[in-house]
Amino acid sequence: MKVFGIDPGSARTGYGCVETDGSRHRLLVCGAISPPASATFPDKLQFVHRELLKLIRECAPSCVAVENVFHAANVRSALKLGHTRGVALLAASEAGVEVAEYSPAEIKRAVVGYGRAEKVQVQQMVRMLLGLRRAPTPHDVADALAVAICHVHSNDIASRLKRERGAQNGPTTRRAATSWRQLGPADLAALMGRTRG
Amino acid sequence: MKVFGIDPGSARTGYGCVETDGSRHRLLVCGAISPPASATFPDKLQFVHRELLKLIRECAPSCVAVENVFHAANVRSALKLGHTRGVALLAASEAGVEVAEYSPAEIKRAVVGYGRAEKVQVQQMVRMLLGLRRAPTPHDVADALAVAICHVHSNDIASRLKRERGAQNGPTTRRAATSWRQLGPADLAALMGRTRG
Numbered sequence: 001m002k003v004f005g006i007d008p009g010s011a012r013t014g015y016g017c018v019e020t021d022g023s024r025h026r027l028l029v030c031g032a033i034s035p036p037a038s039a040t041f042p043d044k045l046q047f048v049h050r051e052l053l054k055l056i057r058e059c060a061p062s063c064v065a066v067e068n069v070f071h072a073a074n075v076r077s078a079l080k081l082g083h084t085r086g087v088a089l090l091a092a093s094e095a096g097v098e099v100a101e102y103s104p105a106e107i108k109r110a111v112v113g114y115g116r117a118e119k120v121q122v123q124q125m126v127r128m129l130l131g132l133r134r135a136p137t138p139h140d141v142a143d144a145l146a147v148a149i150c151h152v153h154s155n156d157i158a159s160r161l162k163r164e165r166g167a168q169n170g171p172t173t174r175r176a177a178t179s180w181r182q183l184g185p186a187d188l189a190a191l192m193g194r195t196r197g
Numbered sequence: 198m199k200v201f202g203i204d205p206g207s208a209r210t211g212y213g214c215v216e217t218d219g220s221r222h223r224l225l226v227c228g229a230i231s232p233p234a235s236a237t238f239p240d241k242l243q244f245v246h247r248e249l250l251k252l253i254r255e256c257a258p259s260c261v262a263v264e265n266v267f268h269a270a271n272v273r274s275a276l277k278l279g280h281t282r283g284v285a286l287l288a289a290s291e292a293g294v295e296v297a298e299y300s301p302a303e304i305k306r307a308v309v310g311y312g313r314a315e316k317v318q319v320q321q322m323v324r325m326l327l328g329l330r331r332a333p334t335p336h337d338v339a340d341a342l343a344v345a346i347c348h349v350h351s352n353d354i355a356s357r358l359k360r361e362r363g364a365q366n367g368p369t370t371r372r373a374a375t376s377w378r379q380l381g382p383a384d385l386a387a388l389m390g391r392t393r394g
Contacts, residue, residue: 042290049287069276078272082279087287089280090246093239 001155002028004061004097005148006052007140008084010077013048014140017059018130018148025152027130028059030141041083049087056095064092065151067143068101102150107143110150122146198352199225201258201294202345203249204337205281207274210245211337214256215327215345222349224327225256227338238280246284253292261289262348264340265298299347304340307347319343 001022007014016030035047056064066088072078092099105115111125123135123142129149136142198219204211213227232244253261263285269275289296302312308322320332320339326346333339 040290040296042286042296045283045287046290070273072272072276075269075272075275076267078275079266079269079279079282082276083283083286085276086242086280086283089239090242090284090287093237093243099237099239 001063001152002059002061003063003065003148003151004056004059004092005065005144005146005151006088006092007067007143007147008048008081008088009140010080010084012138012140013052013084013088014138014142014144015052015055016136016141016145016148017055017061018145018152020152025130025149027132027145029055030136030145032138032140045083045087048084049091052088052091053094056091056097061097063100063151063155064095064097065100065102065147066092067107067147068103070103100151100154102147102154106154107146107150110153111146119143198260198349199256199258200260200262200345200348201253201256201289202262202341202343202348203285203289204264204340204344205245205278205285206337207277207281209335209337210249210281210285211335211339211341212249212252213333213338213342213345214252214258215342215349217349222327222346224329224342226252227333227342229335229337242280242284245281246288249285249288250291253288253294258294260297260348260352261292261294262297262299262344263289264304264344265300267300297348297351299344299351303351304343304347307350308343316340 002017002019004017005015011034013033014030015033017028019026019028033048033051035044039047066085069078069081069085072081089099102110108117108122109115111117111129112121114121117125119139119142123137123139126132126142126145126149127135130145136145199214199216201214202212208231210230211227212230214225216223216225230245230248232241236244263282266275266278266282269278286296299307305314305319306312308314308326309318311318314322316336316339320334320336323329323339323342323346324332327342333342
């Protein structure tokens with residue numbers, strides 16, 4: 001499974017594609033898109049959209065994962081971020097790829113194991129999980145890889161729990177967890193132990 | 198000159214194209230884009246983007262005019278609006294058309310003559326200025342036409358004042374007004390009298 005993570009930003013948009021076989025993750029491509037500072041705002045949006053669409057088509061992931069934003073410094077910065085996020089979601093839709101959204105806390109919990117982790121902890125865990133020599137920089141790139149890893153884990157845990165519960169209890173009507181929010185502490189601890197082991 | 202106005206909204210995006218010969222304005226096309234309610238958010242963005250790009254290319258305006266937003270009920274609604282606004286600006290950029298942005302007060306002042314006019318006043322003035330039998334509805338369509346008319350007036354007044362000042366004072370280094378904000382009450386009154394006469 002390939003997952004393409006995006007961290008849209010007003011000045012710079014991080015991206016990264018992660019491939020996984022279920023137990024190991026591998027970095028395929030990552031980077032940051034920085035439109036020319038002299039371009040008009042609509043032309044900057046076009047630059048980001050064109051690059052993302054090209055990258056998503058090249059990577060052909062099964063999912064595009066994006067951080068869900070609920071907070072911003074103010075309405076103006078929320079609006080500006082919304083523009084870039086809009087053209088990112090558009091690129092995914094045009095490439096015919098499903099979009100999954102995760103809250104910042106879900107992403108940090110998936111990658112670091114703690115929903116209020118610092119940026120530098122996320123960078124270091126992304127480095128370890130992908131077996132990289134150096135932590136990906138700038139932080140937009142690490143954040144894009146983090147949301148991709150979060151999606152991998154969410155999907156992974158959902159199918160794993162489904163299998164395990166099916167084996168223990170026979171046919172069951174209980175729905176498999178599709179989000180970290182639905183998991184208990186034991187499930188989380190089990191996953192975290194396995195992922196980092 | 199043809200101006201294509203857009204009023205982006207989370208649920209519905211109004212649009213309208215106005216043609217002017219400098220003294221009379223004519224409505225070419227207007228309407229509202231409502232993506233299917235059942236579509237995912239990225240697919241709704243794709244729907245709005247595709248429709249706008251098609252319409253802008255068909256109308257071939259010299260400018261796309263969009264309301265500049267500074268206020269929203271909260272960060273979440275600002276973010277959502279930003280997404281739609283982002284794909285609207287992208288469509289203009291992809292069509293190779295310049296984008297002009299005006300504040301809500303500038304638009305109301307241009308159309309009604311009063312920066313804090315009510316929605317229904319804007320609808321009625323748009324109807325009168327374009328010589329329509331009925332006020333355009335829903336209000337998103339009237340708002341899109343209002344921002345297009347605002348751009349026509351701004352451009353119009355800028356070149357008119359330049360001409361008049363040039364004739365009265367000979368060559369001058371004073372810059373022509375490019376926005377209503379730069380105009381005095383006399384200029385505003387003169388324009389309003391002429392436009393509505």
